Amino acid sequence: MRTITHILPLISSSLLVAGDSEEIKIDGLKTSPDLDHALSLAKSKKKPILVVFQQEDCEWCELLVDKVLSNPEVQKELNKRFIVTFVDMNENYKLADEYKILGTPTEVFLDYEGNEIDRIQGYEREDKFMTKLKEI
Numbered sequence: 001m002r003t004i005t006h007i008l009p010l011i012s013s014s015l016l017v018a019g020d021s022e023e024i025k026i027d028g029l030k031t032s033p034d035l036d037h038a039l040s041l042a043k044s045k046k047k048p049i050l051v052v053f054q055q056e057d058c059e060w061c062e063l064l065v066d067k068v069l070s071n072p073e074v075q076k077e078l079n080k081r082f083i084v085t086f087v088d089m090n091e092n093y094k095l096a097d098e099y100k101i102l103g104t105p106t107e108v109f110l111d112y113e114g115n116e117i118d119r120i121q122g123y124e125r126e127d128k129f130m131t132k133l134k135e136i
Contacts, residue, residue, distance in 0.1 A: 026065060028075045031084045035095065038085040042112040048136055049083045049110040053101045055090050060123040061105045068126045077133050109136050 032038035035051060042049045052069075054061035068074055078084055089096035089104060099108055099116070107120040117136055124132065 026069055026075075028072060028079075029069055029084060030079050031086065033085070035085055035087065038083045039110075039112075039114050042083045042110075045083070046112055047081060047083050048112060048117060049085065049114075050078065051099070051108040051110060052084070052086045053089050053096055053099070053104055053106040053108065054086060055088055055104045058104045064105045064107075064123055068124070068129050071126045074126055074130055074133070077130065081133070 032041055035049075038049050038051070041047075052064070054064075069078075087095055089101055099106075101108075103121070105123060109117040109119060111117055118132070120129070120132060
């Protein structure tokens with residue numbers, strides 16, 4: 001019993017930390033907790049932003065994370081050249097509406113001043129996703 005009572009507070013506190021930042025964590029991929037933070041970071045580093053609009057129970061969103069954003073080559077490119085942030089369109093519907101997001105996943109690329117450069121609507125395999133990253 002002692003082990004359980006010692007482990008549970010550790011698990012709970014790590015979940016609270018992750019929940020407080022609302023940051024999506026994918027091993028190997030650096031992410032920003034929200035768009036405002038991403039814009040600030042992008043301006044200081046002169047890097048474009050990748051905003052991934054997603055929602056709960058979206059199978060294509062899960063596939064994007066599991067197959068594309070977890071790919072080490074994609075992560076290397078993103079970490080080197082982009083600021084990445086995730087937006088849940090159900091929780092932040094005003095932002096989704098502002099960017100005219102019609103479905104998920106939608107990946108919106110912004111310059112460091114917040115102007116849209118390009119977008120991917122829907123799921124793209126890692127090879128096509130990587131091609132898009134290199135175009136930007």
